[in-house]
Amino acid sequence: xxxxxxxxxxxxxxxxxRIMLECSxxxxxxxxxxxxxxxxxxxxxxxxxFDVKDINKGEISDGYSVxxxxxxxxxxxxxxxxxxxxxxxxxxxxxxxxxxxETQYFGPGTRLLVL
Amino acid sequence: xxxxxxxxxHVSVSEGALVLLRCNYSSSxxxxxxxxxxxxxxxxxxxxxxxxxxxxxxxxxxxxxxFKKSETSFHLTxxxxxxxxxxxxFCAVNSNDYKLSFGAGTTVTVRx
Numbered sequence: 001x002x003x004x005x006x007x008x009x010x011x012x013x014x015x016x017x018r019i020m021l022e023c024s025x026x027x028x029x030x031x032x033x034x035x036x037x038x039x040x041x042x043x044x045x046x047x048x049x050f051d052v053k054d055i056n057k058g059e060i061s062d063g064y065s066v067x068x069x070x071x072x073x074x075x076x077x078x079x080x081x082x083x084x085x086x087x088x089x090x091x092x093x094x095x096x097x098x099x100x101x102e103t104q105y106f107g108p109g110t111r112l113l114v115l
Numbered sequence: 116x117x118x119x120x121x122x123x124x125h126v127s128v129s130e131g132a133l134v135l136l137r138c139n140y141s142s143s144x145x146x147x148x149x150x151x152x153x154x155x156x157x158x159x160x161x162x163x164x165x166x167x168x169x170x171x172x173x174x175x176x177x178x179x180x181x182f183k184k185s186e187t188s189f190h191l192t193x194x195x196x197x198x199x200x201x202x203x204x205f206c207a208v209n210s211n212d213y214k215l216s217f218g219a220g221t222t223v224t225v226r227x
Contacts, residue, residue, distance in 0.1 A: 004158070040124065040219055040220075041219060042205060042217040042218055042219040042220050043159075043205065043217040044217075045214055045215070048214065050213075058214070090158055090159070092159075098166075099213060100147050100209040100210065100213055101147050101164070101166045101209075103149075103161045103164065104159075104161075104215060106151075106158035106159040106160065107158050108156075108157060108158045109157075109158055
């Protein structure tokens with residue numbers, strides 16, 4: 001079984017709808033991240049969490065919110081989806097032991113299309 | 116602040132030829148540097164990383180990268196390309212704020 005899973009893998013929604021993307025991990029890591037990937041822009045950080053009670057905004061948090069329900073679960077919500085939120089979304093996890101040196105482990109991604 | 120620039124959004128190589136992907140970074144403190152690879156329809160996975168010590172870093176699948184502080188570079192190479200190397204490659208830096216910053220990515224195409 002995969003260490004980092006994301007659901008759904010694909011989602012089509014309409015402008016104005018609220019949607020939630022979910023991420024679960026079995027690696028036992030403290031740190032979790034949400035990124036979006038757009039062609040030619042690489043990955044940009046939306047939100048990150050260093051433990052269950054810690055939530056931080058990334059560089060592009062407007063229009064998004066997150067919830068860290070448990071160490072293993074980190075959800076991303078789009079409160080009112082808009083077309084320019086069409087993208088590939090990745091969840092990632094990392095250990096905290098070696099801090100910045102730690103490898104991030106990525107889920108398979110969720111492809112979101114907002115019509 | 117930290118940032119990464121990858122030179123060339125697309126690279127096409129012949130099978131068996133050298134693969135060279137360029138990455139330059141900016142960082143106000145000594146950086147930790149990473150190369151990740153993304154195969155079609157998959158998430159990213161680590162190829163290699165530089166933390167401290169030896170500046171020539173070896174990774175998976177025959178890839179290696181050299182950290183050159185004077186040039187602020189961390190270029191990725193593989194002596195002989197294989198068809199399975201076709202993917203998108205991302206350089207990333209993590210310096211003093213605990214978050215990875217990614218480059219825009221370089222797509223590698225391997226010609227038979």
